Amino acid sequence: MTTLIVLRDGTDEERLGEVVDRLRDAGVPCRSHSATVLSSPSPAARVGAVLAGLPQVAQVSALSGDYPLAARQSAAEGTRVRLGRTLIGGPDVVVIAGPCAVESRDQLLTTAAAVRDAGAQALRAGVFKPRTSPYSFQGLGADGLKLAAEARRETGLPVVSEVLDVRDVELMAGSVDMLQIGARNVQNYPLLREVGASGLPVLLKRGAGTTIDETLMAAEYLLDAGNHQVVLCERGIRSFETGYRFSLDLTAVTVFRERTHLPVIVDPSHAAGRRSRVIPLALAAAAAGADGVIVEVHCDPETARCDAEQALHVADLPALMAGLRPAAAAAGRQLAATPAGASG
Amino acid sequence: MTTLIVLRDGTDEERLGEVVDRLRDAGVPCRSHSATVLSSPSPAARVGAVLAGLPQVAQVSALSGDYPLAARQSAAEGTRVRLGRTLIGGPDVVVIAGPCAVESRDQLLTTAAAVRDAGAQALRAGVFKPRTSPYSFQGLGADGLKLAAEARRETGLPVVSEVLDVRDVELMAGSVDMLQIGARNVQNYPLLREVGASGLPVLLKRGAGTTIDETLMAAEYLLDAGNHQVVLCERGIRSFETGYRFSLDLTAVTVFRERTHLPVIVDPSHAAGRRSRVIPLALAAAAAGADGVIVEVHCDPETARCDAEQALHVADLPALMAGLRPAAAAAGRQLAATPAGASG
Amino acid sequence: MTTLIVLRDGTDEERLGEVVDRLRDAGVPCRSHSATVLSSPSPAARVGAVLAGLPQVAQVSALSGDYPLAARQSAAEGTRVRLGRTLIGGPDVVVIAGPCAVESRDQLLTTAAAVRDAGAQALRAGVFKPRTSPYSFQGLGADGLKLAAEARRETGLPVVSEVLDVRDVELMAGSVDMLQIGARNVQNYPLLREVGASGLPVLLKRGAGTTIDETLMAAEYLLDAGNHQVVLCERGIRSFETGYRFSLDLTAVTVFRERTHLPVIVDPSHAAGRRSRVIPLALAAAAAGADGVIVEVHCDPETARCDAEQALHVADLPALMAGLRPAAAAAGRQLAATPAGASG
């Protein structure tokens, strides 16, 4: 448990110092995270008693984990993360689509054009692939990055791509618009710090065995490194059920909404494990209040070199977009407009 | 693994006998479940080879569990279950709402009127309550049944109520329209057989630690007892996440759809554990393709004697219904019309 | 959370009344469970403050669940449950062995003789079998009970057998020495109450999706019905791992030990799912401090009508017993002596 202390907007350094002094004099440890956010390991009741009467203190509250910067209360207006011409976390529900892995120029450009034409806002394009087996296709690496850059030029779509290795952050930062930290690396702290320092927008996937609070503390590593452009992604957790790959945790979307100001999108593809389940789950995510979805789509799914069974065909995209419109409306949102420059 | 053998509609006894004989002569064990459904523990390839060329055989396929009568393939048209004037499993998304437990005449009648006025199709009203602690309120029992019957008369809404004890089935059958078998009793086989024999429509909840296939085999107990009026209910499973009560498994809705012809509804209340999460999850369920939702609602949730934190207030019902319209539309369905006789 | 209030042994009614009065006057609700055990839903700090200074109050403490009678603190000396000539919960580690299901007179008597000869203390013998599929062998029922009674006479071993149906409790009470409530029925409250009322020793299995505290509250139903002869059994829980049937939860053995005075034994057979894993897990259970093990054993496992893959062969029993000796010693216990009357 962590106690969050939020000061009023515009609090000056002197008034901040007053808070720090008051706590120090009372023997209550605290840490300053920004001009208006402090935290303490002491109980909220104790902190609140010590700070009673100080007008610059807007709020003292208990967090379920140690994530003062990620906490909902520390940014009353939800954070909006720019991705190309789109804002994630605003009134729009955004769609990120593309192949699991970049396999060839033709595959990527064909798929990317279809993604743009369907009206999605960004392209996913994996070039460094984390694979359970060392003998599986590991992605095209640097060559794939060049293809991703070409697809970006051709379609005008911003590109989201996963980074696996701290030594690749700089290389990737030049070619992609958003760095994805995958589920297996959600608690890879050196990578979180390095990506945090890059300043690039980040898509942070929850791990399959990671709790909501652990995910928020992983995001805190990024925020603490000075990077506030962080989007969370629910993509399914481990459970005992074997009828699919992962249990897509849409309840978590509602809990993230309560606990953090960061946007939350949903990846239904990995959980579903089967193409026909992806659209229903994407619609469910939007209806549950997600800020967007990220789906795997391929111009020829049967031949895909990874996750062939769960990739939508490009021809399925219009049905996805058509369903997302009422699903977003159910949640009081709207499907993001087709970006200018797209032909759709 | 079980192999399902489905015969063409209208197959006569002689042609059925031919199938049985062919299998027997080949040493392949089989069991006959209905005029057109048989099963065998032998592999599908073996069964298919033995029956090759018989025109009355419509289909031979492998099931992931031993549930030939519940299997999707055994009833090409999905089953529709009548509840009052409503059909569950047809084009409509239905809403069942009401208090977790009947607590008093006033509480039940006030809540039931609001449920009817909001346009829901049925009333949930627990009178025998399974409680984790022996010292918790266990429901009003037989007295509660009388109140439920009164609420039915007053509102015209059919009543769904949980049965816990094989010795109560007969008593309840006279007062309620649908018997619920709760999550804790999904593998209480004597109860399944007794409820199956009652002939009453059944709402069978998946257990928190029960797989999709185990749930289908529990349904098979009901079907095998001759009762085909069975609705399944997903209500959340156990996972490692502690940010809520249960992981609502909406992927399971898509898997049930593939594996069974029985309707599937979703209870978002128990999983959510918190009122504000219930509507987003109900909308998500509809968008994912559920045939309906069952929600806890109370005229004064703060005073509820069980599950107080997760019950919607009756005043929340219009927002639920308003959201369900586009959510159902996203899934190509429609919200069920207000039943005739309701004032809404 | 429940607050437990334990009075000193020998507290008379007047002094008990003083405690109740003091709480009532302070507006603290309480419930009396026995001559020396009370509980309250109010916080322990509050209860403790109200009762401060009363010499008859031995202890006020917070429980993690609502199980005052099952709580460790309410019976400082651990409970010992008699099964035939054996005490479960004392210094000895006991062994209960036998077939998953009684299949025939020959199978049962052969197996039972081997169980006795190996030096085990009791015979497991299932006659009513809860089966996931309605088409699986459901046990021999009443006929099986007669065979169990014969095996008891022949070997002198007490018999443990599962009860599924409230209507069978009386029938079984005449033929078996300990009623088992299986994992699927751990929250079947009518059955718990009926078995509690029978007064017979009970083996209560934790469910595969049931927490430690839920199991203790299930036990509390038995204790609250006046039956204190309750043995708990850990038999594996659901997890995401698919390399075996269930995750045997030996950490739970240590937690049960902290939270309850009831004995805890372990069933390694169902979790293991494979014969060769059973002995290592049985030894682990003893080393972790379990009060005994219950294992499936069969005179001809390959032909067993249920759980064939996980049953030990009777010829494996000596190796099990030989390993249990040092494993029990590691935990500061000893393997129970061969009961008088056994030939081993």
Added chain:
Amino acid sequence: MTTLIVLRDGTDEERLGEVVDRLRDAGVPCRSHSATVLSSPSPAARVGAVLAGLPQVAQVSALSGDYPLAARQSAAEGTRVRLGRTLIGGPDVVVIAGPCAVESRDQLLTTAAAVRDAGAQALRAGVFKPRTSPYSFQGLGADGLKLAAEARRETGLPVVSEVLDVRDVELMAGSVDMLQIGARNVQNYPLLREVGASGLPVLLKRGAGTTIDETLMAAEYLLDAGNHQVVLCERGIRSFETGYRFSLDLTAVTVFRERTHLPVIVDPSHAAGRRSRVIPLALAAAAAGADGVIVEVHCDPETARCDAEQALHVADLPALMAGLRPAAAAAGRQLAATPAGASG
């Protein structure tokens, strides 16, 4: 599924080529992993048919995952990993003990001396600590490494320490005897490759949300990089139970034993979450057949800067060692002898 092809020891290149040619001619893809180990994604029956009659083929078998080098069948004699003067994976059960984190010279040297005196074989000493919160103590880093080296000189005990960052591998390789890859990094593939290339003995912890087969495929990354000195470590998995930190999965020990030739040790400390549970679980691990245990121990646990509640006191070590003797004997093993140079 992967099919493993194992050739007889001493098969020459020509005979290996014959196998490869035979598969290629039949259109069966294959991969060569070592002089005697090949694998194929084709089914075992198909591979077996193609290779029928070739005398150099010792075995064709199906694996549950893609880990030909880690597979039990590829190294009939179990692998033994040297750690200082000890061999892990031989007849001895080994004990690795030490503080969760190196905090100070005094703390480390005092604890290390007690570890040596108790007769343990190696010292655990974390200097780079992966912490869920960015604000928790992250270890002493390079300064801690110097202290670890000093403790090694003082006690003669080899040192095991966790590596988090690919950029630290070289630095650590000079100061420690075994590199630990922690549970959060079990699928950090760049780290696995870098540690694999270092040639240093590795302790690979299973992740809390990682299956047995995923763990074996992570080990395969190390083996494929040419490093065969790999010890696996079970340390508890995520489950729904909240009575402790993780579900220690001792069944996994038996499954690892079946599937791999790599040694398996158990860390009971993290799962237990409470000091008093650690020894019972360590004994259970030995009784289940683990090759050793790794436990957290501290000279002053109450002041420990991480995992204070679960660290044994150094004074508990003799009880641990005393219990391990009979527990190891139960599994047909023996506690490793005190290393020469230790005073115990």
